[in-house]
Amino acid sequence: MMNLSQEQWWEKCQEDPNAVILDVRTEEEVEEVAIPGAINIDIYKGQGFLDEVEALDKSKNYYVYCKAGGRSNQACLLMGQLGFENTYNLLGGITEWEGPTVG
Template sequence: MNLAQEQWWQQYQDDSNAIILDVRTEEEVEESSIPNSINIDIYKGQGFLDEVSNLDKNKNYYIYCKSGGRSNQACLLMEQLGFENTYNLLGGITEWTGPINE
């Protein structure tokens, strides 16, 4: 599900079962990231699928990338793997105005 950043962040904060997933490259993550996020690079291809498959499917995943494209793709892939609750951050970290690790 695609969510605008205010809704994405508010829903994450109200969700005791939430995990933030950053699907960018390690280089991008080193520049800046949203606090408490875990990083699995979608460009790893099968490696991404393997790592994501090990995640708890009962959690709710709030997913972001640079602009919202890769994270949308990650949501679709995760849904195919049986994850029921994935939320894509529209606009990605590029448009993010919330807390940030630099």
């Protein structure tokens, strides 16, 4: 897992052909604002979160974000325990995000 600044995270994501953007916020939060192309798996689902993440392709690189960086950090740690080798946490989350958004 790597913690990346907004600029590093977006630049690396854009250059990565294996990139998957993962939003670990609630559905309500996602409806307000989200990064385009992100898949949403709510970390508050507990075992449901683990089950959905386990089904993801472990060969991909995951760019993970939440509202402020705490839940995404936790998600990256959990994903590492599940065998994901490349997870990148967005420091500051979408609260500090200055890139493109939808919603």
